[in-house]
Amino acid sequence: MRSLQLIEDRKLEIVDVPEPEAPAAGEVTLRVKAVALNHIDVWGWRGMAFAKRKMPLVIGAEASGVVEAIGPGVATVLPGQLVSIYGARTCGLCRPCREKRDNLCENVSGVHGFHLDGFAQEKVNLPARLLVPAPPGVDAVGAALAPVTFGTVEHMLFDNARLEPGETILVHAGGSGIGTAAIQLAKKIGCTVITTVGSDDKTEKARALGADHVINYRSDRFEGVVRKLTKKKGVDVVFEHVGKDTWAGSMFVLKRGGRLVTCGSTSGVSTDINLMMLFQQQLRLIGSFGCRMENMANAMQKMARGLVHPVIDTQVGFSDIDKALERMEGRQVFGKIMLMIE
Incomplete structure (x- = not known):
């Protein structure tokens, strides 16, 4: 074979x-x-x-x-x-x-x-x-x-970040596999979804998946756009998997008490953390790796029901x-x- x-x-x-x-x-x-x-x-x-x-x-x-x-x-x-x-x-x-x-x-x-x-x-x-x-x-x-693309996202959003209907989430790299899954899963429970993409041709594709706002990070600083969209309040959750290049900005756009959940570090494995921002804003930084088999089963049930694809x-x-x-x-x-x- x-x-x-x-x-x-x-x-x-x-x-x-x-x-x-x-x-x-x-x-x-x-x-x-x-x-x-x-x-x-x-x-x-x-x-x-x-x-x-x-x-x-x-x-x-x-x-x-x-x-x-x-x-x-x-x-x-x-x-x-x-x-x-x-x-x-x-x-x-x-x-x-x-x-x-x-x-x-x-x-x-x-x-x-x-x-x-x-x-x-x-x-x-x-x-x-x-x-x-x-x-x-x-x-x-x-x-x-189901194991990585959707299972990882199920575990990140619902087991770890505890995403709730009505919250606002920033999804980095919305054109990636897990990014496309995160947009759909967050939107299906009634969240406002902001996402970043790396080219204009991906913008409409991300909107078609349900993203409410799409930012081309190559032409705009996502931090400024997110702050403007949220009237300087920030987002409830950041879905992070880029790493070093976006980390500081991801923390900056969190609202007080916000949660950042991360599963990746494609742009680098080490970065600085503003500790004063972390404790004064009472932020929660959550690491997430892989998923549980139950997450896989849940993801496939949602596919079967036509909620995500x-x-x-x-x-x-x-x-x-x-x-x-x-x-x-x-x-x-x-x-x-x-x-x-x-």
Whole structure:
């Protein structure tokens, strides 16, 4: 079968590998249907160093598949069922795992496509407990976007930031995969959504998703526009995943008692924090990583009900993956790039 492997920095190859053996107890064999590309794939492609990473490495951290065979003791999924795949190899035994706080696993082995072989291969064996069945009405693309694109946002907005109807939120990088999800999820509960984009051609696309105000951060300082839009009161929540370049401005546009929730640092991992602003304004800075499997299930239920939908930039096959990663690296994308495996 085919697998897409990172051989060395910026070098991907399609490699023929043996098909997986029959699934062991508690495992299933999946035929992978769709893989969603993320910045985590770009980081690995660039050659950023990570502990435990060894090459060659199968890429792909977010995917869906169809159950082809089940091992002894598996009762949660059936052959032929479409499932979404949780992207981290958790232990399933520690207290956070037992309490369904999956992304706080105390013995996680790593993230697939990052530390461990990922899902950009035709078949893979996985523990059945890491699979979330897709409800009727959700296709392979939607199921592939549940673990990171929608699950991460569900966890950020509702588990961590506790976003409430009627609040005002600033969503950075509204054209990114998680940005498009955040706009939709916030708008569907009745929030006023302000978002930033990097080009004028993305403005109308962001408005079509429900954004009330769209700021081109290349031509306007978002801090000034947000302060003007909110009559200097600021926003209730900032959805942050850019990092160093936007951090100071993100804190500045928060209202007193506002919450900043972050899951990324694409522009840099270190920044300064104005501590006086932090305590005088009683701000809350919240780190968020990954999601719980319940977030994935909730996201797919919303897709099935038509409340939100995947935003797809392009679909590619194995042979076009380099071009797809270059497109992501150049920030030309609006929504998600999907690797379809047929």
